[in-house]
Amino acid sequence: MKKGCKFGTHRVIEPLGVLPQPARKIDNDMELYDNEILIDVQSLNVDSASFTQIANEVGHDAEKIKARIAEIVEEKGKQQNPVTGSGGMLIGTIEKIGPALEGKTDLKVGDKIATLVSLSLTPLRIDEFIDVKMDIDRVDIKGKAILFESGIYAKLPTDMSETLALAALDVAGAPAQIAKLARPGQKIMILGGAGKSGMLCLYEAVKRVGPTGQVIGLVRNQEEADRIHSLNLPIDVVISDATKPIEVLNKTLEVTNGKELDITVNCVNVENTEMSTILPVKDEGTVYFFSMATSFTKAALGAEGVGKDVTMIIGNGYTKGHAEITLSVLRECKELREIFEKTYI
Amino acid sequence: MKKGCKFGTHRVIEPLGVLPQPARKIDNDMELYDNEILIDVQSLNVDSASFTQIANEVGHDAEKIKARIAEIVEEKGKQQNPVTGSGGMLIGTIEKIGPALEGKTDLKVGDKIATLVSLSLTPLRIDEFIDVKMDIDRVDIKGKAILFESGIYAKLPTDMSETLALAALDVAGAPAQIAKLARPGQKIMILGGAGKSGMLCLYEAVKRVGPTGQVIGLVRNQEEADRIHSLNLPIDVVISDATKPIEVLNKTLEVTNGKELDITVNCVNVENTEMSTILPVKDEGTVYFFSMATSFTKAALGAEGVGKDVTMIIGNGYTKGHAEITLSVLRECKELREIFEKTYI
Numbered sequence: 001m002k003k004g005c006k007f008g009t010h011r012v013i014e015p016l017g018v019l020p021q022p023a024r025k026i027d028n029d030m031e032l033y034d035n036e037i038l039i040d041v042q043s044l045n046v047d048s049a050s051f052t053q054i055a056n057e058v059g060h061d062a063e064k065i066k067a068r069i070a071e072i073v074e075e076k077g078k079q080q081n082p083v084t085g086s087g088g089m090l091i092g093t094i095e096k097i098g099p100a101l102e103g104k105t106d107l108k109v110g111d112k113i114a115t116l117v118s119l120s121l122t123p124l125r126i127d128e129f130i131d132v133k134m135d136i137d138r139v140d141i142k143g144k145a146i147l148f149e150s151g152i153y154a155k156l157p158t159d160m161s162e163t164l165a166l167a168a169l170d171v172a173g174a175p176a177q178i179a180k181l182a183r184p185g186q187k188i189m190i191l192g193g194a195g196k197s198g199m200l201c202l203y204e205a206v207k208r209v210g211p212t213g214q215v216i217g218l219v220r221n222q223e224e225a226d227r228i229h230s231l232n233l234p235i236d237v238v239i240s241d242a243t244k245p246i247e248v249l250n251k252t253l254e255v256t257n258g259k260e261l262d263i264t265v266n267c268v269n270v271e272n273t274e275m276s277t278i279l280p281v282k283d284e285g286t287v288y289f290f291s292m293a294t295s296f297t298k299a300a301l302g303a304e305g306v307g308k309d310v311t312m313i314i315g316n317g318y319t320k321g322h323a324e325i326t327l328s329v330l331r332e333c334k335e336l337r338e339i340f341e342k343t344y345i
Numbered sequence: 346m347k348k349g350c351k352f353g354t355h356r357v358i359e360p361l362g363v364l365p366q367p368a369r370k371i372d373n374d375m376e377l378y379d380n381e382i383l384i385d386v387q388s389l390n391v392d393s394a395s396f397t398q399i400a401n402e403v404g405h406d407a408e409k410i411k412a413r414i415a416e417i418v419e420e421k422g423k424q425q426n427p428v429t430g431s432g433g434m435l436i437g438t439i440e441k442i443g444p445a446l447e448g449k450t451d452l453k454v455g456d457k458i459a460t461l462v463s464l465s466l467t468p469l470r471i472d473e474f475i476d477v478k479m480d481i482d483r484v485d486i487k488g489k490a491i492l493f494e495s496g497i498y499a500k501l502p503t504d505m506s507e508t509l510a511l512a513a514l515d516v517a518g519a520p521a522q523i524a525k526l527a528r529p530g531q532k533i534m535i536l537g538g539a540g541k542s543g544m545l546c547l548y549e550a551v552k553r554v555g556p557t558g559q560v561i562g563l564v565r566n567q568e569e570a571d572r573i574h575s576l577n578l579p580i581d582v583v584i585s586d587a588t589k590p591i592e593v594l595n596k597t598l599e600v601t602n603g604k605e606l607d608i609t610v611n612c613v614n615v616e617n618t619e620m621s622t623i624l625p626v627k628d629e630g631t632v633y634f635f636s637m638a639t640s641f642t643k644a645a646l647g648a649e650g651v652g653k654d655v656t657m658i659i660g661n662g663y664t665k666g667h668a669e670i671t672l673s674v675l676r677e678c679k680e681l682r683e684i685f686e687k688t689y690i
């Protein structure tokens with residue numbers, strides 16, 4: 001049996017020397033390397049930007065969407081949209097586990113999983129199309145895929161629907177990071193607190209800093225404030241626009257009695273919110289940017305401009321145990337689960 | 346005496362509600378607020394991108410450069426290039442300290458300082474132009490400026506030339522951050538190790554992880570490797586291209602006997618080096634991006650794609666004591682100081 005690289009570079013066909021994600025073409029032969037996992041694929045959850053692009057290109061016709069996806073996978077060995085560069089994730093069942101992974105993985109043959117690494121780097125072979133679910137960007141297929149040794153995944157829980165689990169797993173990095181960062185007694189604010197990652201973070205923050213700390217959710221209107229109140233958790237709400245740093249700072253200091261924060265977490269989905277995330281934090285505090293709309297230079301130069309000695313962290317989509325931590329939130333907080341079921345299913 | 350905001354928002358004329366840096370116009374009246382410092386200005390070190398733009402615009406004529414700068418300051422109350430958005434820094438002498446800062450600052454009247462916050466947010470009044478030094482982007486003037494309570498600065502040392510000190514202070518955030526992050530026994534690699542920030546970081550790393558740790562400098566050719574060897578420090582050199590992650594990973598593991606690193610520091614000045622910075626680091630290790638060419642999304646999605654549970658930090662230009670830590674490197678390491686004197690003066 002051939003020995004594979006942890007990151008799957010042994011599957012890269014061209015250009016050589018790059019990782020599978022930037023590669024133009026990877027090898028989707030389903031003969032297993034010693035450190036790979038073979039998945040029997042059930043569904044592709046195509047990334048929303050990618051699905052929309054394909055649907056627009058071919059005119060929202062299910063048969064044409066199938067044909068376009070088949071063509072991409074034929075050409076690249078993976079489901080990576082050549083225009084958006086993005087992929088999505090897949091759901092399937094473990095069919096075979098490479099012998100080099102023995103004792104290194106908690107997976108066993110028959111487990112149902114969602115891969116949490118992008119389809120844009122996952123070797124995939126499609127044998128048959130079953131269905132295209134236009135409204136949820138999902139394509140049901142028969143086929144096989146490979147998970148590399150470094151590839152992350154989540155076992156799908158049996159106590160909630162797949163769609164609910166996937167909605168939460170999509171942003172699993174954020175609450176898991178809070179579990180690691182936050183300590184009892186600290187003051188922490190989540191910007192974009194009524195969004196999908198924001199609500200999970202709020203719950204996790206209450207759990208980690210409480211009962212001696214303070215958790216604040218920043219939202220932009222009363223409707224979102226009410227949503228947070230309906231969680232029935234000890235959370236202070238600030239209504240403000242995250243693109244207005246001075247207003248955010250002043251309103252935050254009002255609810256903390258003038259004390260600066262230990263941690264802020266940016267879960268907002270718009271640009272120009274770096275300074276609102278930095279200003280309310282005390283020296284030697286932590287600023288966690290989960291939002292993909294964050295500008296590296298705006299954060300670096302902004303903190304220097306106001307002389308803030310804060311540690312600014314780039315939101316890594318992965319941290320150990322992130323899937324388990326995130327699914328637990330839905331189990332522990334009935335109110336939050338209800339909101340998720342109403343909003344994201 | 347009027348009370349000022351820590352961040353100088355009391356000086357913003359338009360648009361109201363923003364910080365001084367993004368403001369179109371700020372108040373440069375030199376009547377002091379209670380928490381401001383008045384500086385008697387000697388030189389403006391105009392940021393290189395800004396100086397080049399102005400010089401090109403007016404045709405590299407000293408008188409016309411003066412006129413253009415006078416016009417900008419007249420219009421905006423600060424020396425912020427309207428095309429590049431950038432400023433630079435200034436050198437001057439403390440003239441007056443607002444009473445609210447008593448006991449809060451280590452400055453006294455007569456101290457000579459360099460401001461380390463950008464001119465793009467510093468209230469400035471130019472009374473007379475003395476000289477334009479084309480080759481070093483410097484404009485000597487008579488004039489006044491205001492340092493806000495949050496404004497960072499460095500007292501200029503008397504044991505080295507101003508230009509040498511300024512060259513090092515420009516990248517002071519990086520070595521100071523290493524001083525905070527690195528612990529004895531750790532393995533740490535600096536990418537771009539032969540550059541300005543890179544060499545300072547290498548010295549600081551040796552000091553903090555030694556003698557039980559390992560320090561590696563990644564450079565792109567033999568000439569740069571020789572430069573690092575000439576420091577006479579226990580540093581292992583890897584010659585590789587930082588835009589090639591797999592090559593970087595393999596060559597790094599060769600010098601560490603297959604062990605992954607605790608910390609990497611990116612001091613490279615080109616794009617697409619995120620993965621080379623992430624791949625060699627062990628789980629729960631730290632990746633510090635000082636380079637302004639870092640892409641937030643490439644780092645966030647890249648780490649997830651390879652399942653790396655690493656803490657990725659955005660290089661804050663400021664951290665407490667950064668000027669002192671950085672100038673100390675030049676004092677402690679004769680070889681490094683000589684290279685700096687040859688290269689950056």
Ligand SMILES: NC(=O)c1ccc[n+]([C@@H]2O[C@H](COP(=O)([O-])OP(=O)(O)OC[C@H]3O[C@@H](n4cnc5c(N)ncnc54)[C@H](OP(=O)(O)O)[C@@H]3O)[C@@H](O)[C@H]2O)c1
Pocket residue numbers: 170171173191192193194195196197198218219220224240241242243267268269270289290291292293315316317318645646649
């Ligand atoms: N780092 C990673 O690995 C990773 C992984 C997944 C997602 N993400 C990123 O995380 C971010 C959040 O994702 P999500 O799924 O939680 O998004 P979401 O559900 O859309 O939440 C975003 C929230 O921000 C609010 N918001 C927008 N503009 C605001 C403003 N000016 N002031 C205050 N609040 C504002 C939104 O309010 P409205 O609903 O009223 O607009 C919404 O509640 C996105 O940028 C996403 O790209 C990162």
Ligand SMILES: NC(=O)c1ccc[n+]([C@@H]2O[C@H](COP(=O)([O-])OP(=O)(O)OC[C@H]3O[C@@H](n4cnc5c(N)ncnc54)[C@H](OP(=O)(O)O)[C@@H]3O)[C@@H](O)[C@H]2O)c1
Pocket residue numbers: 300301304515516518536537538539540541542543563564565569585586587588612613614615634635636637638660661662663
């Ligand atoms: N975060 C902050 O607050 C802050 C503040 C100041 C500066 N910075 C940033 O820090 C970075 C470094 O600044 P610096 O003054 O130290 O720059 P520098 O002196 O130009 O050093 C950059 C080094 O990277 C090397 N390099 C370039 N491409 C490479 C590649 N493909 N592989 C390996 N090495 C490569 C360069 O080698 P060659 O000389 O052979 O090209 C050079 O030695 C810049 O991006 C700058 O914007 C950040």
